[in-house]
Amino acid sequence: MNTQTILNQEISFDDEGFMTDHTQWTPELAAELAKANGIETLTDRHFLVIDYMRQCFIENGTGPTVRRLTKQSGVPMKELYALFPGAPAKKAALIAGIKKPQGCI
Amino acid sequence: MNPEPIKKVSIVVSKGSLDGIYPGLIMANGARMEGMEANLFFTFFGLYGILKKYQDKIRIATVGNPAMRVPDAKGFPLPTLLGALPGMSAFATSMMMKEMDKLDIPPVSEFVEMISDAGGKIYACKATVDMFHLTDDDFVPQMDRVLTVGDFYELSAGGEIIFT
Numbered sequence: 001m002n003t004q005t006i007l008n009q010e011i012s013f014d015d016e017g018f019m020t021d022h023t024q025w026t027p028e029l030a031a032e033l034a035k036a037n038g039i040e041t042l043t044d045r046h047f048l049v050i051d052y053m054r055q056c057f058i059e060n061g062t063g064p065t066v067r068r069l070t071k072q073s074g075v076p077m078k079e080l081y082a083l084f085p086g087a088p089a090k091k092a093a094l095i096a097g098i099k100k101p102q103g104c105i
Numbered sequence: 106m107n108p109e110p111i112k113k114v115s116i117v118v119s120k121g122s123l124d125g126i127y128p129g130l131i132m133a134n135g136a137r138m139e140g141m142e143a144n145l146f147f148t149f150f151g152l153y154g155i156l157k158k159y160q161d162k163i164r165i166a167t168v169g170n171p172a173m174r175v176p177d178a179k180g181f182p183l184p185t186l187l188g189a190l191p192g193m194s195a196f197a198t199s200m201m202m203k204e205m206d207k208l209d210i211p212p213v214s215e216f217v218e219m220i221s222d223a224g225g226k227i228y229a230c231k232a233t234v235d236m237f238h239l240t241d242d243d244f245v246p247q248m249d250r251v252l253t254v255g256d257f258y259e260l261s262a263g264g265e266i267i268f269t
Contacts (some may be wrong), residue, residue, distance in 0.1 A: 065208075065209040066134075066138060066219070066223075067209050067211055067215075067219065068209055070219075076222065077219055077222035077223050078222045078223075081137075081222075081223055081224055086140035087138055087139050087140040088138065089138050090138070090139070090140075103208070103209075104131055104135060104208075105131070105134065105208065105209050105210055105211075
């Protein structure tokens with residue numbers, strides 16, 4: 001666990017860099033987290049994914065599977081990988097301020 | 106010092122039962138989700154996983170599967186003779202697919218599409234294609250190419266090979 005000051009706010013992260021308290025999250029913070037993870041600008045399409053991930057986390061205590069994510073957010077798989085290059089579900093969770101998604105799919 | 110992370114996996118799917126095909130699909134999808142390069146190479150009966158007409162008819166073997174228990178994973182062992190009854194394999198398969206659906210594990214056709222859309226590559230083994238007299242029309246559109254074993258080793262260069 002470590003804390004960083006971002007936008008004049010003390011934010012705490014776990015060892016893998018996921019925020020430990022999702023209530024500290026704001027869209028402005030997301031933009032900063034995105035930059036730190038190699039995404040310069042967050043578009044509406046990014047936020048479709050981020051908002052669905054947050055909603056799912058708040059309802060179920062964990063992020064969605066990629067299958068559910070692509071079906072429910074309306075962002076198809078190919079685009080998801082383009083929006084969050086590399087490891088999409090993990091990266092989107094980092095930026096959405098939620099814990100690392102559990103589950104194998 | 107932490108060991109170097111895995112960057113690329115090539116997974117061989119050689120068996121055509123439900124538990125022969127799914128592990129390879131789950132591992133390939135998981136690899137893409139972690140940002141690794143993923144190749145799937147379907148060979149022998151595993152090839153049924155990417156045959157249009159048959160991929161969603163994959164079943165669990167209820168005969169020759171000594172770990173099989175009924176009515177659930179902690180039930181009693183299924184006697185071989187009962188496992189041989191008509192419809193047993195289809196029944197066991199539908200029970201298992203229900204559980205898998207709860208975990209959001211898709212049917213084979215959708216799973217192969219997901220992996221392909223995620224940038225995973227799907228290959229068929231040439232020896233099997235010839236042996237089974239298959240043509241391109243038999244395969245799902247996600248199948249990228251038919252490979253010889255030599256091609257497979259070549260494109261697996263620098264990565265891990267996993268045989269399932």
